[in-house]
């Protein structure tokens with residue numbers, strides 16, 4: 852048999868405080884409550900690539916963020932635009 856007592860604990864979590872575009876260096880610092888930060892987060896997109904064995908970038912993992920302007924510039928350079936792109 853086990854008895855438990857209630858203990859108040861302090862939890863430390865990582866909270867997103869800013870995002871910097873890897874391409875142009877534009878930084879957005881977040882203010883406000885969590886739901887407001889999520890909304891502001893929509894102005895950046897995160898990318899996470901894993902390259903497989905034998906790839907030119909053999910087993911590397913790339914992570915970066917792009918602001919909407921840099922993402923649009925990148926997509927505009929594509930010969931074939933992504934599905935869903937409406938410009």
Ligand SMILES: [Zn+2]
Nearest residue numbers: 872875918921
């Ligand atoms: Zn940018």
